[in-house]
Each structure stands twice: as structure tokens, then as C-alpha cells.
Amino acid sequence: MFNSRIRKAALATVLAGAFAGGAFAAGVPANARVTAKDVRLDATLGRAATADEVKAWNIDVRPDFQGLPPGQGSVATGTKVWEAKCAACHGDFADSNSVFPPIVGAYQATKEDIKTGRVAKLRDINDGATTIEKLSTLSTLFDYIHRAMPWNAPDSLSWDETYALVAYLMNLANVVPSNFVLTRDNVQQVQDMLPNRNGMIWNHGMWPGKEIGNGGIPDTHNTECMKNCAPTPKITSFIPEYALNNNGNLADQYRQWGPIRGMVTESKAEQEKQAKEKAAAASNPNAKVVALLKDKACLACHSLGDNKLVGPGYKEIAGKYGGKNDMVGELATRIIKGGSGTWGSIPMPPQTLSEADAKMIAQWIVDGAKQ
Numbered sequence: 001m002f003n004s005r006i007r008k009a010a011l012a013t014v015l016a017g018a019f020a021g022g023a024f025a026a027g028v029p030a031n032a033r034v035t036a037k038d039v040r041l042d043a044t045l046g047r048a049a050t051a052d053e054v055k056a057w058n059i060d061v062r063p064d065f066q067g068l069p070p071g072q073g074s075v076a077t078g079t080k081v082w083e084a085k086c087a088a089c090h091g092d093f094a095d096s097n098s099v100f101p102p103i104v105g106a107y108q109a110t111k112e113d114i115k116t117g118r119v120a121k122l123r124d125i126n127d128g129a130t131t132i133e134k135l136s137t138l139s140t141l142f143d144y145i146h147r148a149m150p151w152n153a154p155d156s157l158s159w160d161e162t163y164a165l166v167a168y169l170m171n172l173a174n175v176v177p178s179n180f181v182l183t184r185d186n187v188q189q190v191q192d193m194l195p196n197r198n199g200m201i202w203n204h205g206m207w208p209g210k211e212i213g214n215g216g217i218p219d220t221h222n223t224e225c226m227k228n229c230a231p232t233p234k235i236t237s238f239i240p241e242y243a244l245n246n247n248g249n250l251a252d253q254y255r256q257w258g259p260i261r262g263m264v265t266e267s268k269a270e271q272e273k274q275a276k277e278k279a280a281a282a283s284n285p286n287a288k289v290v291a292l293l294k295d296k297a298c299l300a301c302h303s304l305g306d307n308k309l310v311g312p313g314y315k316e317i318a319g320k321y322g323g324k325n326d327m328v329g330e331l332a333t334r335i336i337k338g339g340s341g342t343w344g345s346i347p348m349p350p351q352t353l354s355e356a357d358a359k360m361i362a363q364w365i366v367d368g369a370k371q
């Protein structure tokens, strides 16, 4: 099972995804201006998983069979379940080779294999190995089948069905007799007969040669640290300081969450220049309208000049309605409801803005759409 920290982080990611459409503020409002020293991870995201949620995820079966619930299944029952739910893809005798290597194929465990726990024919590198020949832990069959099969309905088998299927496959591979009943009490005995149970070794490298590989030396030499171990590494995501402003001021960008949300990355001089421009704009009532047009994404379809984008430029519209104060109400309505046919065949979709804002824009157009 995951430890609780990883579980929380995973859940937080899921929840953050679910909220990505809205202004999801976990302590920091989406457009808040924070500085480098406020940067922190969003520890407040998500919630602890409930006991039931953990139980639903905690379905793994370990090599020592921890996690395997009590149950039982006979080879006979397994044959029936296999025919109904597995044979279509894996063949009647787990021998189908059409999509993936066969699960059992023609393999029949020899007395020698069962005694040594090493499948002798695997020594022939040209012999295509089937699943059962390579399998070193029976728990893997339980875990994988119960979790992932049938492919079109994973996690749908009962544990008794899974016991029966494992018994069936073990019988096909000549490990248990056809009258065998696999139970929670005898799984370890079957593990102890598994033909390749000693076949997984790690004291040699993947490639024996010198050209590729390292002459048969194992790829990893580490032993598990038991005392004075290095502290658990902290995993984080960050942008190096020199690159923070590479794509413009982060504070002006649309970032829903994460440590750099709202972070001011532009220089002092640049900030002062922007503040001056803002102050100048505030004393100009036209600038307020332009800001609104930007905010409402009107400028995606309309230019401020007289060139056409999707719709006519505002100067062009002003050319038609300039000075016609009696049109303000009508234009405001058209902005909110959208319309077509006045400027061409492309319709303007309805817009979401208040009537007061629409009237302000309409008045600005009638007054000449000045910046």
C-alpha cells in the first residue's frame, strides 16, 4: 500500500484537476501578488482519503500472500470460468499466440523443474518463454488476474473465481492434478512447487558481454539502508531564478495553483514603468473601456482600429454609429444577445457581461471608440 503522504499527494492532484476550471484558491487567491518569499507548496490541497477509499485501492497480493483473502477454487470450476471469460482471447488451453505470448502454451513442468525451481528449458535463449515458465511468485497471478483481467472487464472477478483460474492454469502447466482445489491454506504449497520460483535472480547483469553490458556484473549493487540513512528526498517543482521572467511576469499569467502562482518576476524598473502606465490609464476613461474589452475577450474577434478580424473593428463600428446617442441601448442589447447580418454572415455569439458594462461600451463606440 502507498504510504499516506503519497496517497494524499495523489488525491490532491486529482482534486486540483477537478477544480482546474474555476478559480481554485488554496490559501492564495488566483491573482494574488506574492513574492519569492511567500512561495510554498499547496499543502492545503485535498483531504485525507477515507478508510473505505483506501480499502478500495488496497487490493494487492504480496509474494507472502499478504492481501489474499480466504477463498477456494477447483480446477473444474476454473475450467468453466476460463471458457466463459478468458478463452476468447487466450485460447481454450491458454495457448493462444495471436496477440501476446501464450500464458501456458505447450509448457509442461517436469519433475526436475518442480524440484529445482528453475525451468530448465529457459536456458535455451531461443525458446520463447511463456508466462508460467517465467513466473516466480504465484501471488502475481492472483494479483494480476484479479486486478486486470478479463481485459474488457478488469476488477470484476470474485476471489473464488480467481482461485479457480489460478488452479486451472497450474493444472494446465502440470503443477497440480486435475482434481485439485486451491485454497488460502495451500497456496504456499503450490508456490513451493512453482517451476520457476528460483528463477528470478539479481546477482548477474542483464547482458553477459563486454560490448553491451558490463561483463555480467549486476546493474545495481546497493543494499537497503537500515541506519543513519539519508533523509527522505523532497520532491518539488521549481523554475531556476535566472529563468523566472523568461516568459514575462508570472504574476500576470493564468496559473491556477502551484508554488509560483502570482509570483512577481519582473524587475523593479519594469514594475515601476507598468505602474506609471496604469496610473496614466486610470486618468483616461477610454482606457477603462479598453481594459474591459480585453477582460471580456472581445478583442479576440474585434480590433480596436478599423481592420476586420472575425467581426468589424471598433473604429469601423463607430463609423456607423458615431454620434447616434439613441443607438446606445440597442447596441448594448446586441452586445449581450449577439447577432448577425449587419456586418456579414459571421454571427456574433451572445456575451456574458452586465448591462451597465454593455452600455458603457456602447456609449464609448457612439463617442468614437477612442483609446
Ligand code: HEC
Binding pocket: 082, 085, 086, 087, 088, 089, 090, 099, 100, 103, 130, 131, 141, 144, 145, 149, 150, 151, 152, 157, 165
Ligand atoms: C479481451 C481479451 C482478453 C480477455 C477476455 C482476457 N485477457 Fe488476459 N490478457 C489480455 C491482454 C491484451 C493481455 C496483455 C495485457 C498487457 O500486457 O497490458 C493479457 C494478459 C494476461 C495475463 C498476463 C500475461 C503476461 O505474461 O503478462 C494473464 C495471466 C491473463 N491475461 C489472464 C487472463 C484471465 C485469467 C482471463 C479471464 C478471467 C483473461 N486473461 C481474459 C487479453 C484478455
Ligand code: HEC
Binding pocket: 293, 296, 297, 298, 299, 300, 301, 302, 310, 311, 312, 317, 331, 334, 335, 339, 340, 341, 342, 343, 344, 345, 346, 347, 348, 349, 351, 352, 353, 361, 365
Ligand atoms: C466570437 C467572435 C466575437 C466576440 C468574442 C465578440 N464579437 Fe462582437 N461581433 C462579432 C461579429 C462577427 C460581429 C458582426 C455581427 C453582424 O454582422 O451583425 C460583431 C458585432 C459587434 C458589434 C456591432 C453590432 C451591430 O449590430 O452593428 C458590437 C457593438 C460588438 N460586436 C461588440 C462586442 C463586444 C463588446 C464584445 C465583448 C463583450 C464582442 N463584441 C465580442 C464577433 C464577436
